[in-house]
Amino acid sequence: MISIRRARPGDAPAIAAVHVAAWRSAYAGILDDRYLANLSEARLAAFYQRAILDRREGHAVFVATAAGQDHPRDAPGGEAGVVGFASGGRNRRRGLGEGEVETLYVLDDYRERGVGRRLMRAMAAHLRAIGCNSAMAWVLRDNPSRFFYRHLGGRPAMHEAIRVAGQGVEQVAVLWDPIDTLLAATAPVKEG
Numbered sequence: 001m002i003s004i005r006r007a008r009p010g011d012a013p014a015i016a017a018v019h020v021a022a023w024r025s026a027y028a029g030i031l032d033d034r035y036l037a038n039l040s041e042a043r044l045a046a047f048y049q050r051a052i053l054d055r056r057e058g059h060a061v062f063v064a065t066a067a068g069q070d071h072p073r074d075a076p077g078g079e080a081g082v083v084g085f086a087s088g089g090r091n092r093r094r095g096l097g098e099g100e101v102e103t104l105y106v107l108d109d110y111r112e113r114g115v116g117r118r119l120m121r122a123m124a125a126h127l128r129a130i131g132c133n134s135a136m137a138w139v140l141r142d143n144p145s146r147f148f149y150r151h152l153g154g155r156p157a158m159h160e161a162i163r164v165a166g167q168g169v170e171q172v173a174v175l176w177d178p179i180d181t182l183l184a185a186t187a188p189v190k191e192g
């Protein structure tokens with residue numbers, strides 16, 4: 001069984017492990033191999049611990065945890081059962097979506113099971129609750145996950161060149177305006 005809940009500070013090491021595994025998988029061939037190989041779980045765990053505790057600008061971190069038969073025995077998010085996470089809050093950049101989904105990562109073995117959609121729903125509901133009428137996410141132009149955001153109704157609103165680890169890459173802002181379009185696209189599937 002997979003559940004979504006607000007992250008606790010103790011989840012930080014598991015979130016960092018999922019971050020490293022998901023980055024190495026998603027950004028292979030997009031970002032520098034050495035940079036990906038050198039990602040530090042310890043440093044990221046400290047970063048996420050701060051992020052979980054930081055509630056400024058409505059910031060929130062959600063985790064997807066797996067229990068029972070779904071529990072990841074040898075997977076990176078191991079003991080805590082963390083198989084994915086998302087974070088975000090009020091957008092720090094004005095004029096491009098009132099809320100921002102800053103991170104969204106799901107372990108490879110747990111993809112295509114609705115975890116990403118449920119995490120996006122948790123983020124959308126949270127952003128709506130803190131008063132955001134629209135939402136956006138940045139995605140690297142070469143990341144196939146941009147089609148996931150398109151699938152959930154996000155529309156490309158802007159491109160820009162950035163540097164990640166000293167490397168020039170292009171990112172695309174995907175926008176849901178109004179945010180209800182994201183809530184509708186992530187609504188739980190009705191049974192029967």
Ligand SMILES: CC(C)(COP(=O)(O)OP(=O)(O)OC[C@H]1O[C@@H](n2cnc3c(N)ncnc32)[C@H](O)[C@@H]1OP(=O)(O)O)[C@@H](O)C(=O)NCCC(=O)NCCS
Nearest residue numbers: 026104105106111112113114115116117144145147148151
């Ligand atoms: C993007 C990501 C979060 C999607 O998570 P997921 O759990 O596999 O997605 P879901 O199973 O909830 O998919 C929901 C729907 O989107 C579709 N979908 C999933 N990934 C897709 C993709 N890359 N392209 C197009 N559609 C996609 C699913 O088929 C599903 O469709 P449905 O309407 O038939 O149900 C996951 O692939 C991931 O972590 N990718 C690597 C990290 C990354 O790039 N994150 C984004 C950083 S900006």
